[in-house]
Amino acid sequence: MYREFYQLKEHPFRLSPDNRYFIFSPQARGVYDQLLYGLEQGVGIMMLTGEVGVGKTSLVRYLMQNLDSNFETSFIFNPSLRSDEELLKFILTELLNKENPKNPFTFSPLIRKAELLDNLHRFLLIRYQKGVKVLLIIDESQCLSDALLEEIRLLSNFEVNGAKLIQLLLVGQPEFKKRIATSTWRALRQRIAIKAELQPLQKEEVNFYIRYRLTVAGANQEIFNASAIKKIYQASKGIPRLINLIAERSLIAGYISSKMQISKKEVNLALKDLDLY
Numbered sequence: 676m677y678r679e680f681y682q683l684k685e686h687p688f689r690l691s692p693d694n695r696y697f698i699f700s701p702q703a704r705g706v707y708d709q710l711l712y713g714l715e716q717g718v719g720i721m722m723l724t725g726e727v728g729v730g731k732t733s734l735v736r737y738l739m740q741n742l743d744s745n746f747e748t749s750f751i752f753n754p755s756l757r758s759d760e761e762l763l764k765f766i767l768t769e770l771l772n773k774e775n776p777k778n779p780f781t782f783s784p785l786i787r788k789a790e791l792l793d794n795l796h797r798f799l800l801i802r803y804q805k806g807v808k809v810l811l812i813i814d815e816s817q818c819l820s821d822a823l824l825e826e827i828r829l830l831s832n833f834e835v836n837g838a839k840l841i842q843l844l845l846v847g848q849p850e851f852k853k854r855i856a857t858s859t860w861r862a863l864r865q866r867i868a869i870k871a872e873l874q875p876l877q878k879e880e881v882n883f884y885i886r887y888r889l890t891v892a893g894a895n896q897e898i899f900n901a902s903a904i905k906k907i908y909q910a911s912k913g914i915p916r917l918i919n920l921i922a923e924r925s926l927i928a929g930y931i932s933s934k935m936q937i938s939k940k941e942v943n944l945a946l947k948d949l950d951l952y
Contacts, residue, residue: 677930687892688919688926692733694740698887700880703734706871710738710844714746714810718868719831720843722816724852725873728916731846732814734873745806751813759826763791766811770798799833799840809841816847817854828863875913878905884915885922899925902939910946921945 678686687696699707706723713721725731732752739748749769756762764786802809813819813827833840845851845867852872855864876884882904889898899907903925911917924945929937 677926680930680933681898681926681935682893682895683889684893686923687888687894688923690916690919692736694733694737696888696891697733697737698884700876700884702874703730706873707734707738709869709871713869714742714808714842716868717808717839717842719834719839720828720845720863720867721869721871722852722855722867723844723846723871723873724849726875726914727848728914729873729875730915731873733915735812735814735844735846739812742810746808746810747802748810748812751811753815753818755818756823759822760786760788760791762823762826763788763795767791767795767798770809796833796840800835803835803838803840810844811841812844812846814846816845817851824860824863828866831866875911876908876915876918877913878908881908881911881913881918884918888922897936898929899937900939903937903942906939906942906946910942910951917951920949921951924948 678684689696710721710723723731723735735750739750742748747770749766751762751765756765799809811830816824819827827843827845830841831839831843852870854860855867885899885904885907886897899922907918907921907925911921921942922945925937925941928941928944928948929935932941934941
């Protein structure tokens, strides 16, 4: 309803990831470069952590989209699988179906774990011989059970001639980092070659973030004034997901009040509506 009022082609602050709206803060660029270096060097396990809504999934999706054809990825966005067999089936099914999407592959429910591991090892070996690197990305890794986390550690044992057959990127919230830091996971922690952490945006970055998204959405005028952006930064603490929520509600408040430029007043109305005061 506010798009026409502000002459926007689309909604600029949608929560769903969209690489057209992805921008690099200097800090995010550093994290991206760390991950890219780890992939190029063929390290076994990498870890990316950050607060809820800070943009981890958006960064990972951007990374996946920009990998060259020598990489093949499997992305687990919901790691609440029940067993290590389910994990192995998921990985194999996704990789095999990418190879032949017109003829989806399924496993017999009676297949044993040893067979799954053998199938995965042979698949990875064939990829290695073809010069293809396989990357397994697990989002929300803090939800992994102990059994699944141990299985992931064991997957890093797959190697040939000193080269890893599969690389793993574990993405999670700060509590995942704390969990890995305990003595229980010392063996896994020692195998994590890259430990990256994505931080919230700084004040000047929030200003650029808001203006950039509005420009992509078709804005040809300054819609948020300086006091509005400052208030959004203070309320969101630089978390992109919160910035999107607040900015979206602020646009609605401005539309209702027929305000062509959003001020601190509209942002305060948005915060009250979102219970963020």
